[in-house]
Amino acid sequence: MALGGAETRRFVLQALMGRWFMVFASLLIMSMSGATYMFGIYSGAIKTSLGYDQTTLNLLGFFKDLGANIGLMSGVINEVTPPWVVLAIGVAMNFSGYFMIWLAVTGRTPKPSVWQMCLYICVGANSQTFSNTGALVTCVKNFPESRGIVIGLLKGFTGLSGAIITQLYHAFYGNNTKDLIFLIGWLPAAVNCFFLRTVRLMKLVRQENEQKIFYHLLYISLSLAGVLMLLIILQNSIAFSRPAFAATRVQYSGPPLVAGRVQPTGKRRRLQHTASPLQHRHDHTIHSRHIRIGGTLTAIDNLGQMGKALGYPDKSVTTFVSLVSIWNYLGRVASGFSSEILLAKYKFPRPLMLTFVLLLSCVGHLLIAFGVPHSLYLASVIIGFCFGAQWPLIFAIISELFGLKYYSTLYTLGGGASPLGAYILNVKITGHLYDKEALRQLAAKGLERKKGEDLSCTGVECYKLAFLIITAATLVGCFVSLILVLRTRKFYKGDIYKKFREQANEAAE
Known part of the structure; x- marks a missing residue:
């Protein structure tokens, strides 16, 4: 009897210290790290409470x-410290940033200056790069031959997190969007704290059924996404009470626990690995860093205001954000898994798939620009899918062209062009044109904006010109991506994973 108890303890310890429980922990961390995609839900509360245009x-x-998107600091720290240090810093930043926003919006502190609010949200959002770097980069280094699948699955859960947190928000707080800010401050921080020491670099081993296990995790996540989609459809037609949301809350944490039982193996060791970089790497840096230009970010950040301008009911705003979240997830896992399969079987280059994704996103932008009746639901689906699909492709391309030795830093630099594109397209173009139209509408009614009053616009014209400009900018991104396809076509015709297989075989001998 005592021997059986000892064996059970050994098995449990092996499971908790194994590679697959580490993957499970990373999935939960990533499923709580997408709060930035929910800005469309709580932005209205900020605008009204603080009187912003x-x-x-x-x-x-x-x-x-x-x-x-600017995670250079998290990448540099992750190069020289264990992953738990990076995750711990992310915990502190997440809670402090969003907690200060919540205090300001609820009137618990004096109204802060705009620069203070910008600092708070920048700190809170920057915690996402620490979670991503600590969890995703570690998993990629532990499973280098399945990098496309790993990135797609983990980034997929980041995309799905918006829908998960939205349902938890309704269960905990009903429809008070101010309390949503508080939720995204404490919940991700709590999850990260729980798994701080679980996520770590391990000995590089090669398992024959490795990809099969990841496919099982994919099927579990697809089931979760299906349940969330069903809830969204029901919520759009049936008025759910808070107890009803609470009753369904258990579904969100149940299915992924299966991952914790999958073949617990492995022991801790710092992974020392480098892949051969591609020649003329500076040419690829220019293209890889500027493919993303912020158009989809602009659409996602303005979903709440677009729904209001086009006359959609208030409950549709959370529907749009949830649709973006779920299709963001589907785009990530679809591009991660399919690009890996197409690359392995047909040498289909990832940059070409990225070009197609950018082209598809133009359809979503045009639907918004022309305000087709009820099209914002479809636009949310297209934009969410395309936004999600870009990330695994970009990060996998970076890892393939430059190797994994400095992947923590390269990973955090991958999305560096997004804020620049978002500033130009979101602030200077979309925000400016929206306010211009709103002031024109006030003037047409013989009214003037009162001091401290939020500025609202209604009708198709609020966003039409802005999204036509965004469509044109995205087409430029397609052209740049096509150049990358041409410059890397010889590289993707070769065996890009040969070196990893050789190193895994050497480690096994």
Whole structure:
């Protein structure tokens, strides 16, 4: 009896210290790290409480995007410290940033200056890069031959987190969007704290059924996404009470626990690895860093205001954000898994798939620009899918062209062009044109804006010109991506994972 108890303890310890429980922990961390995609839900509360116009609100959105995408610090720290240090810093930044926003919006502190609000949201959003770097980069280094699948799955859960947190928000707080800010301050921080020491670099081993296990995790996540989609459809047609949301809350944490039982193996060791970089790497840096130009970020950040301008009911705003979240997830896992399959079987280059994704996103932008009746639902689906699909492709391309030795730093630099594009397209173009149209509408009614009053616009014209400009900018991104396809075509015709297989075989001998 005592022997059985000892064996059970050994098995449990092996499971908790194994590679697959580490993957499970990373999935939960990533499923709580997408709060920045929910800005469309709580931005209205900020705008009304603090009396902002759309340009000021979009400036706040820009600093959110700046924090969420400029993760150089997290990458540098992750190069020289264990992953738990990076995750711990992210915990502190997440809670402090969003907690200060919540205090300001609820009137618990004096009204802060705009620059203070920009600082708060930038700090809070920047915590996302620490979670992403600590969890995702570690998993990629632990499973280098499945990098496309790993990135797609983990980034997929980041995309899905918006829908997960939205349902938890309704269960905990009903429809008070101010309390949503508080939720995204404490919940991700709590999850990260719980798994701080679980996420770590391990000995590089090669398992024959590795990809099969990841496919099982994919099926579990697809089931979760299906449940969330069903809830969204029901919520759009049936009035859910808070107890009804609470009753369904258990579904969100149940299915992924299966991952914790999958083959617990492995022990801790610092992974020392480098992949051969591609020649003329500076040419690829220019293209890889400027493919993303912020158009989809602008659409996501303005979903709440677009729904209001086009006359959609208030409950549709959370529907749009949830749709973006779920299709963001589907785009990430679809591009991650499919690009890996197409690359392995047909040598289909990832940059070409990225070009197609950018082209598809133009359809969503045009639907918004022309305000087709009820099209914002479809636009949310297209934009969410395309936004999600870009990330695994970009990060996998970076890892393939430059190797994994400095991947923590390269990963955090991958989305560096997004804030610049978001500032130009969101603040200088979309916000400015929205406010201009809103002031024109006030003048047409013989009214003037009162001091401290938020500035609202209604009708298709609020966003039409802005999204036509965004469509044109995205087409430029397609052209740049096509150049990358041409410059890397010889590289993707070769065996890009040969070196990893050789190193895994050497480690096994």
